[in-house]
Amino acid sequence: MSWSAVADVVSAVCLLAGCLLTLVAAVGLLRLSDVLARMHTTAKPQVLGLVLALVGVGLQLRGATDVAMLVAIAVFQLLTVPVAAHLVGRAAYRTGQVDESVLDADELAEQLAREEQREEQQEERNRAR
Amino acid sequence: MTVVATACAITLTVAAVLALLRIARGPTMLDRVVALDVLVAVVVIALCVEAAANRHATTLPVIVVLALLGFVGSVSVARYAAKEEQE
Numbered sequence: 001m002s003w004s005a006v007a008d009v010v011s012a013v014c015l016l017a018g019c020l021l022t023l024v025a026a027v028g029l030l031r032l033s034d035v036l037a038r039m040h041t042t043a044k045p046q047v048l049g050l051v052l053a054l055v056g057v058g059l060q061l062r063g064a065t066d067v068a069m070l071v072a073i074a075v076f077q078l079l080t081v082p083v084a085a086h087l088v089g090r091a092a093y094r095t096g097q098v099d100e101s102v103l104d105a106d107e108l109a110e111q112l113a114r115e116e117q118r119e120e121q122q123e124e125r126n127r128a129r
Numbered sequence: 130m131t132v133v134a135t136a137c138a139i140t141l142t143v144a145a146v147l148a149l150l151r152i153a154r155g156p157t158m159l160d161r162v163v164a165l166d167v168l169v170a171v172v173v174i175a176l177c178v179e180a181a182a183n184r185h186a187t188t189l190p191v192i193v194v195l196a197l198l199g200f201v202g203s204v205s206v207a208r209y210a211a212k213e214e215q216e
Contacts, residue, residue, distance in 0.1 A: 012133040015181055018174050019140040025167050026147035035159050038151075042163050045144075045170040050196065053177035057189075060181040069189050073196055080200035084166070088203055091210035092159050 011059035018053035021045045034102060035092040039085055046081045050074070134182035138175070145171045162206045169199035 021044050028041030054070040061067070092098060093108065100106065148171065151164040173195050176188050 008130065011181060012130065015137055015178050016133060016140075019137040019144070019178070022144045022167070022171050022174055023140045023147075025170070026144035026151075029151040029164055029167055030147055035157065035163065038160060038163050042166045042170070045174065046166060046199070049170060049174055050177075053174045053181075057177045057181045060184055061186050063186065066186045066189060069186075069193065073189075073193050076193070077196055080197065084200045084203045084207070087207040088159055088162055091207040092157075095157075095159070095210050097157050097159060 007059045007062070011056040014052040014059070015056035018045070018049040018056065021049035021052070025049070034099060035097050036089055037102075039088055039092070043081055043085050047077055050077050130182055134178055137178045141171050141175050141178070158206065159210055162203045162210075166199055166203050169195060169202075173199075 025041045025045045028044075029038050032038045032041065051074050054074050058067045058070045061070075145168060148164045148167040152161050152168070155161045155164060173192055176192050176195070180186065180188050180192075
């Protein structure tokens, strides 16, 4: 088993794993009920699925510049996907698409309520002056 | 390698069809954004599979741009997601 054969087998396995993760995400999209639940399935293929696919490509291409670019793509994804998922979740919460029955604890609602009270006190002090 | 490429192609097309189903059926805009993210991931991984199967690096810049584009798209939609009326 020469090195290139081992590399081929490992890259094939990685590529297949990346594709199966994408399939899991797509099935999760349909099966899950809530925006937040669906959102957690999209992070899987974007981060792990892509990293596996990039490893698969890297093992096939084996060029220094190509592997450098693949590492750059993986780093970009690891940086940007959590930010996008957080913003989508924030927008889902702020536009009221989170059904409270599913959540067991909702700290953000208490935080927002406390903020509103503080603002009201602030306004009363301004009016009193 | 071609057997793996065809297996990957089949799973990716099934995943893309399921994502399109969610895009069509998604009640709210944010569901569609989430499904489009999966669709972008499908296209990016399909490009990776094609680049690995044919052993060429010409499509690597495309993968970089597409990965970042998916992020910018979902962030901009999330930024302007308005309160939709629950029908």
